[in-house]
Amino acid sequence: MSIYSLWGALEIGLIFGLVALGVLISFRILRFPDLTVDGSFPLGGAVAATLISAGMDPFTSTLVATLAGAFAGSITGWLNVKLKIMDLLASILMMIALYSINLRIMGRPNVPLISDPTVFTVLQPEGLSDYIARPMILLVLVVVVKFALDWYFATQTGLAMRATGSNPRMARSQGVATGRAVLAGMAISNALCALGGALFAQSQGGADISMGIGTIVIGLAAVIVGESIMPSRKMMIATLAVIIGAVLYRFFIALALNIDFIGLQAQDLNLVTAVLVTIALVIPLVRKRLRGKTGGR
Amino acid sequence: MKFSTSAKLFFGAMAVMGTLAPGIAGAQSVAVTSIVEHPALDALKDGVKQALTEGGYTEDKGLKWQFQTAQGNTAIAAQIARKFVGDQPDVIVAIATPSAQAVVAATKTIPVVYAAVTDPVAAQLVKSMEPSGTNVTGVSDSLALEKQVELIKKVVPAAKRVGMVYNPGEANSVVVVKQMRELLPKNGMSLVEATAARTVDVGAAARSLVGKVDVIYTNTDNNVVSAYESLVKVGTDAKIPLIASDTDSVKRGAIAALGVNYHDLGIQTGKMVIKILKGQAPGTLASETSDKLELYVNPGAAQKQGVTLSDALIKSATQVVK
Numbered sequence: 001m002s003i004y005s006l007w008g009a010l011e012i013g014l015i016f017g018l019v020a021l022g023v024l025i026s027f028r029i030l031r032f033p034d035l036t037v038d039g040s041f042p043l044g045g046a047v048a049a050t051l052i053s054a055g056m057d058p059f060t061s062t063l064v065a066t067l068a069g070a071f072a073g074s075i076t077g078w079l080n081v082k083l084k085i086m087d088l089l090a091s092i093l094m095m096i097a098l099y100s101i102n103l104r105i106m107g108r109p110n111v112p113l114i115s116d117p118t119v120f121t122v123l124q125p126e127g128l129s130d131y132i133a134r135p136m137i138l139l140v141l142v143v144v145v146k147f148a149l150d151w152y153f154a155t156q157t158g159l160a161m162r163a164t165g166s167n168p169r170m171a172r173s174q175g176v177a178t179g180r181a182v183l184a185g186m187a188i189s190n191a192l193c194a195l196g197g198a199l200f201a202q203s204q205g206g207a208d209i210s211m212g213i214g215t216i217v218i219g220l221a222a223v224i225v226g227e228s229i230m231p232s233r234k235m236m237i238a239t240l241a242v243i244i245g246a247v248l249y250r251f252f253i254a255l256a257l258n259i260d261f262i263g264l265q266a267q268d269l270n271l272v273t274a275v276l277v278t279i280a281l282v283i284p285l286v287r288k289r290l291r292g293k294t295g296g297r
Numbered sequence: 298m299k300f301s302t303s304a305k306l307f308f309g310a311m312a313v314m315g316t317l318a319p320g321i322a323g324a325q326s327v328a329v330t331s332i333v334e335h336p337a338l339d340a341l342k343d344g345v346k347q348a349l350t351e352g353g354y355t356e357d358k359g360l361k362w363q364f365q366t367a368q369g370n371t372a373i374a375a376q377i378a379r380k381f382v383g384d385q386p387d388v389i390v391a392i393a394t395p396s397a398q399a400v401v402a403a404t405k406t407i408p409v410v411y412a413a414v415t416d417p418v419a420a421q422l423v424k425s426m427e428p429s430g431t432n433v434t435g436v437s438d439s440l441a442l443e444k445q446v447e448l449i450k451k452v453v454p455a456a457k458r459v460g461m462v463y464n465p466g467e468a469n470s471v472v473v474v475k476q477m478r479e480l481l482p483k484n485g486m487s488l489v490e491a492t493a494a495r496t497v498d499v500g501a502a503a504r505s506l507v508g509k510v511d512v513i514y515t516n517t518d519n520n521v522v523s524a525y526e527s528l529v530k531v532g533t534d535a536k537i538p539l540i541a542s543d544t545d546s547v548k549r550g551a552i553a554a555l556g557v558n559y560h561d562l563g564i565q566t567g568k569m570v571i572k573i574l575k576g577q578a579p580g581t582l583a584s585e586t587s588d589k590l591e592l593y594v595n596p597g598a599a600q601k602q603g604v605t606l607s608d609a610l611i612k613s614a615t616q617v618v619k
Contacts, residue, residue, distance in 0.1 A: 008379025103465055110468040112421035204375045205402025208395050209466040211371040257380050
């Protein structure tokens with residue numbers, strides 16, 4: 001595997017680390033099965049790419065894209081909390097609506113950013129190649145987001161959100177406005193996904209309407225891989241674990257792309273990725289079993 | 298290819314040396330990527346390989362050929378682009394818009410030949426169809442729509458309202474629809490649009506056109522081509538003539554199609570790759586469009602859809618589908 005592949009996997013992994021943090025909030029903390037992600041990730045890309053190609057500076061564009069994601073997430077939350085639509089269905093409705101909305105925003109299915117300034121070209125230090133600079137910039141950003149979330153979930157509102165997820169009835173009896181907590185959580189979750197989408201579009205040469213396909217699957221895989229390699233109930237470790245999970249997942253794909261023996265071909269990529277992830281998930285189990293035996297039960 | 302890790306390192310080192318000392322025989326490599334695999338794109342890829350073989354570039358003679366598909370996922374397309382940049386091939390061939398954008402965003406030095414991109418300028422791969430001066434050139438699969446409108450007139454001379462079914466999420470289709478919107482009024486016709494965001498919507502979209510159009514024209518929209526049979530059913534039931542843009546659809550029930558042969562497009566792309574392998578800079582090569590169009594007609598389908606094809610049209614066809 002070449003150094004470019006590795007840096008590339010780190011870069012895309014860190015972007016999906018933001019998605020994984022969003023999925024952690026919806027699926028794990030709020031226990032809200034949220035598929036909006038498949039729409040909010042391209043929403044972020046669509047808003048950022050459209051604004052940048054219209055001449056707005058990339059930072060403001062990325063910020064607006066993130067806010068758009070927050071808005072989309074809060075609508076999903078609103079559909080569920082206020083209109084009493086089942087959580088999964090509410091998110092599906094929002095996801096399919098966003099497909100049309102994204103097309104409306106972009107005005108066409110593909111908005112290229114190859115020759116426009118992006119947050120990466122602006123921040124790139126001189127003398128550092130772009131393939132190293134981009135993951136470095138992302139690493140700083142993702143670490144900042146991680147600590148911001150850790151801090152937030154230790155505040156009173158953050159704790160109230162966690163209580164809402166683990167036991168809504170108990171939370172309500174303690175005076176937590178659970179509806180508001182769900183809305184806020186969904187907004188934060190989808191804001192992170194949209195931020196990921198905005199950065200993805202800027203690092204990959206543009207936004208495409210198809211860029212959201214399967215985002216939730218990758219986000220969930222990252223969360224589960226992260227949790228199984230670093231199981232913990234501590235928030236700080238959980239946020240770190242899902243970021244590592246997202247990066248690992250991309251490394252597995254990079255690895256799968258480089259597996260060209262035993263007759264494996266290009267179309268086997270997804271299968272190879274699935275097998276590699278399965279192995280990663282099974283290793284802790286096997287280790288535990290082995291330890292159990294030597295421990296002499 | 299079967300390489301041990303040490304051999305891989307060795308070849309990696311060779312590739313680096315190859316870039317330092319261009320022209321070393323046997324060190325040449327071509328990396329091909331495609332956003333998805335489907336019959337047209339596969340035919341294109343095979344065409345590239347055939348052109349290389351005919352030009353004397355075979356794996357026996359030391360050509361390193363690799364193919365990767367993103368399986369429809371843009372994030373994987375991005376990772377494939379990075380892998381290719383790391384592999385340092387002599388030429389990267391990128392098939393379809395998202396794959397081409399990912400590759401062009403990842404390298405400013407390795408020669409890139411795009412293929413099957415309908416509007417490479419709008420996709421910002423090149424500034425114009427002239428020689429780019431950058432590391433990018435390629436072959437567009439855009440069709441000269443004037444010829445398509447001529448075909449519509451030849452098949453259905455009385456047509457005033459032209460219907461189009463397409464996926465609003467496909468960049469290539471949106472380009473064609475936009476051009477048709479301007480071109481048809483110049484020819485005394487109007488465009489009626491029906492969108493199908495998923496393949497299962499194609500039939501319903503076609504039905505919505507019944508009574509509003511005299512003919513249905515479709516481009517190489519992936520959704521429409523995948524579900525062409527549902528369009529044929531509507532065309533036959535409501536006696537609306539169908540005109541397609543890919544020759545395969547004629548075998549499936551369209552009356553006529555004047556289309557690009559994707560295998561030939563691949564050969565054209567492959568010839569461009571050979572020029573670069575021989576030392577020409579990609580920036581000096583102008584982007585190309587297809588130089589060969591094929592007309593397929595289906596008189597049986599014409600009868601079912603209520604029109605009769607003129608003998609002149611049938612005679613001018615590359616192939617008459619029985």
